[in-house]
Amino acid sequence: MFRRMKEDMDTVFHQDPAARTYIEVFLTYSGLHAIWSHRVAHFFYKRRFYFIARVISQINRFFTGIEIHPGATIGRRFFIDHGMGVVIGETCEIGNDVTIYQGVTLGGTGKEKGKRHPTIKDYALIATGAKVLGSITVGEASKVGAGSVVLKDVPDHSTVVGIPGRVRVQNGKRIGPSDLDHHKLPxxxxxxxxxxxxxxxxxxxxxxxxxxxxxxxxxxxxxx
Structure with missing residues (x-):
């Protein structure tokens, strides 16, 4: 457990140049607190203690502003930068080394049953305010631009921007008129x-x- 916590804090240092000391990261990073709380909630959820799991997730939401359903599956070295307004749905699956920013929603599109939330593969990045909706997949090392709304699968090593989200860069080659800079979105x-x-x-x-x-x-x- 302590090794995982240390790994999470090392991820913060790797991703955020504003991080200075371990004690600062341990005490003040809400994204880190949300991930740790989710692990506890997910532990109870897998053992069918659904009520306890939801209570923990709601307490986590109250203190951090980050809502992660206890049923969501999250990999290692997950980094939430700032985090206020982040929503992660029940059947969402997040791989390793994924980064998301504030205001991101990984949600569903209706009242469908079963797998209804996105799958985010390893090394993906979801930028500020993006909405990834439905049972779709964001490919490995792909990026979703700020404010985008993604409703279809994103191939590996791609960049998606716009409303609705469209692939603009794939495997390092531009296939649309926009580039991947957040300040130059369509x-x-x-x-x-x-x-x-x-x-x-x-x-x-x-x-x-x-x-x-x-x-x-x-x-x-x-x-x-």
Whole structure:
């Protein structure tokens, strides 16, 4: 148990340059506390002590702002950065060395039974505010951009951005117009507004041409 706790704290040092000392990480990192609490809740959940497991998960949610269902399966060296608003569903499966940021939802899409939450493979990264919904798989070493909504499987070594999420980079090759920088994600609203602006400019140009033709006709024939 203590080796696993030490490994979790080492993961924080590896992922977060703001971490300074073990005592600081031990006492102040809510993502770490949420993971440790989940392990206790998951222990009881696997032994069918569902009520106790849910109570522990709700206490964890109250103190950390991170909601992890006790049924979720989480691998080693899982890192939650900041973490406020993170939601992880019951049938979610998370591999090793996965990183997620605040506001991430790994949820379902309705009232379906069985496996209804995502599977996140090893080394994946889910950026701030992303929503990964349904029984889908985010592939190994893949990245989901900030604010994206992912409803379909993501291949290994890929980058997904947008609403709905689309693969933009795969195996190091760009296959779409966007790159993987969080500050350069596509803005569908801005794109649509730009399209409308271009249409208005074209219509204004055509209207000006018609006005010029009418004026030329009047100049050529003042009796009109």
């Amino acid at each position: 803005d569908p609203m801005a794109d649509r507004l730009n399209e409308l602006k271009l249409q208005i400019e074209r219509m204004q140009g055509e209207l000006n041409m018609l006005k010029e033709k009418e004026e030329r006709k009047k100049d050529a024939n003042p009796n009109l």
